[in-house]
Amino acid sequence: MRLVIARCSVDYAGRLDAHLPEANRLIMLKADGCVAIHADGGAYKPLNWMNAPNTIVEIDDDDGHRWVVSNHKKETLTITLHEVLSDVSEELGDDPGLQKDGVEAHLQELLAASPTSIEEGLKLVRREYPTAIGPVDLLCRDESDQVVAIEVKRRGEIDGVEQLARYIERLQLDSSLGEVRGVYVAQSIKPQAKVLAESRGFTWVEVDYDELRGMKSDELKLF
Structure with a gap:
């Protein structure tokens, strides 16, 4: 550095x-x-x-x-x-990477187990797909067999969109992957992040954590 x-x-x-x-x-x-x-x-x-x-x-x-x-x-x-x-x-040395909090890490696990909750037809290739600047949360292929890079956050802000853009730049250096598109996924996404994602050509998806865990709110009601 x-x-x-x-x-x-x-x-x-x-x-x-x-x-x-x-x-x-x-x-x-x-x-x-x-x-x-x-x-x-x-x-x-x-x-x-x-x-x-x-x-x-x-x-x-x-x-x-x-x-x-x-x-x-x-x-x-x-x-x-x-x-x-x-x-x-200054030489900073190897960085261990961002440690996700429990909810965010579990959200990634749930989405990896059920990628169709993000988009119909998605199939998981790998979790934590490695790149030179860090792992992509989920790498999938869609119904047309195009590679889809997915960044998962608990709260979607613009820094997460920038992070996804950097990952896709690295993935596109690998010609074997072909054209790569991005999807930004979070429990809630700020309006500015939605606008930035769309301007970068990404789609965004808000997911319900409790629903993914099979705990829909209406199932918890007594009446």
């Missing part, structure tokens, strides 16, 4: 053009090649980023010191460093 605090400007060229004017920012370079640029606000979401795999080239010329980040999609992120205030690198 390399963390650089610098007065910088940033230019992105790809699906659209975007520019961040000169200001002090945090630049994060992760060991997997992911690059993210943060301001001092905006919570966890970066101002701009490039998901791995990337190629990073450092250039010194008359235009100053620049990092040019590019990927196979021909997207380019150019970071011009006007003044470096701090530059720290």
Whole structure:
């Protein structure tokens, strides 16, 4: 992990053009090649980023010191460093991954046992399907034999949608899987997460935990 605090400007060229004017920012370079640029606000979401795999080239010329980040999609992120205030690198080592709480882990088990509760015709390929950036909760195939990556959360927020997008990027590097589509599943999903999921081409499904456990609320009533 390399963390650089610098007065910088940033230019992105790809699906659209975007520019961040000169200001002090945090630049994060992760060991997997992911690059993210943060301001001092905006919570966890970066101002701009490039998901791995990337190629990073450092250039010194008359235009100053620049990092040019590019990927196979021909997207380019150019970071011009006007003044470096701090530059720290640290090896974080292997991460054990997110430990799901009991309900979320059990929800994943229930959905793996009954994938048709997510979508008619789904067949489970594997739980915790491995990728270089972590396991996909459920990998399935649909009625047309297309691969479906499913991210399961107790509460569906936008970070879960971003997580699913990163997994699908990794899965699509494996040509044997073919085209991969995503489904975001949770007990409840926030409106913003639904909008983001749809904008990424994913579908979303809200499921009833008690119903999956065979404990429908009407069965608990005395009258």
